[in-house]
Amino acid sequence: MGRLSPLLLLGLLFLPDVARAASPVRVGAIPIVGNVALYCSMEFGGPAAEGIDIRPTNFMSGTRIVEAMAAGSVDIGFSATLSILQAAQQGLDLVIVAPGSFKAADERPPTSSIVTRRDAGIAGPAELKGKVIGVNSLRSIDYLITAEYLARGGVSARDVTWQEMSFPHMPAALDQRRVDAALIAEPYLTMLKDGESIRILSTASDIIPGTSTSAYTALRSWARTRSPLLEAFVRTLRRGIEVCEREPQRMREALVKHAGVRADIASRIGLPVLRPTLRSADLVPLMDLARRHRLLDRALDLDRLLSTGGPAR
Secondary structure, three states: OOOOOHHHHHHHHOOOHHHHOOEEEEEEEOOOHHHHHHHHHHHHOOOHHHOEEEEEEEOOOHHHHHHHHHHOOOOEEEEEHHHHHHHHHOOOOEEEEEEEEEOOOOOOOOOEEEEEEHHHOOOOHHHHOOOEEEEOOOOOHHHHHHHHHHHHOOOOHHHOEEEEOOHHHHHHHHHOOOOOEEEEEOOHHHHHHHHOOEEEEEEHHHHOOOOEEEEEEEEHHHHHHOHHHHHHHHHHHHHHHHHHHHOHHHHHHHHHHHOOOOHHHHOOOOOOEOOOOOOHHHHHHHHHHHHHOOOOOOOOOHHHHOOOOOOOO
């Protein structure tokens, strides 16, 4: 093998750290539209320029992701905001490092809906009494939204049977009549609407308009000890959010590439609201609703939950 030229050797010696070895950031993810901020950061946020390598691992639910963080198998986790509040209430010392998505408060297409089969004879909460309802996770934000929908129609959560299942399994469960209704998220919602066999009973925006529905979180101990890595991740996420909110088509492109959504579906699905920051006020309506449905037993210190106590925020 020939010797390296002096100029090439000099170039190798002065390669930027980014090119030598990016620091991995292990992120627990769910391949749904609500996680699009992560995909925008991977595609348009410039992680390589920050010296990080975002490595997502897919899970069935945010509850499982929180468990994985507690076990140390992921560094940062995407989760429904309610799951984060519940984990904090149970004593897990978490910090919300960045917002994920928000439910729209305007007329844009929904990102999730409570649906039933058209031939099921179900037009509202009253007809769901005694029926089986599928949700992504029991005691989750999807459960909360559905329970509130039932309550507004005078039906108790105890009057139905709840079935926990992953989003990809819900369309088949409806079709095979294993569940009578389900809260289904995009892109599966649009896939079902294409078949014209479902009836939308309610959108999540009907229940919690403008509310934070998901966020990215970490153990406080990790956030403090890996502050530079966390700062790089947050900067990357915010840049990706800025691009995708300014150009929604970029959001759709990121979903095709990173979540495996078909291009024809991605062009039509409802998109979540993305924001670069999260405030305590964004969490209060969700916390109050969860307490009303006994999914939280006390108010939480939201300011602490949103602060690492160190320089990362």
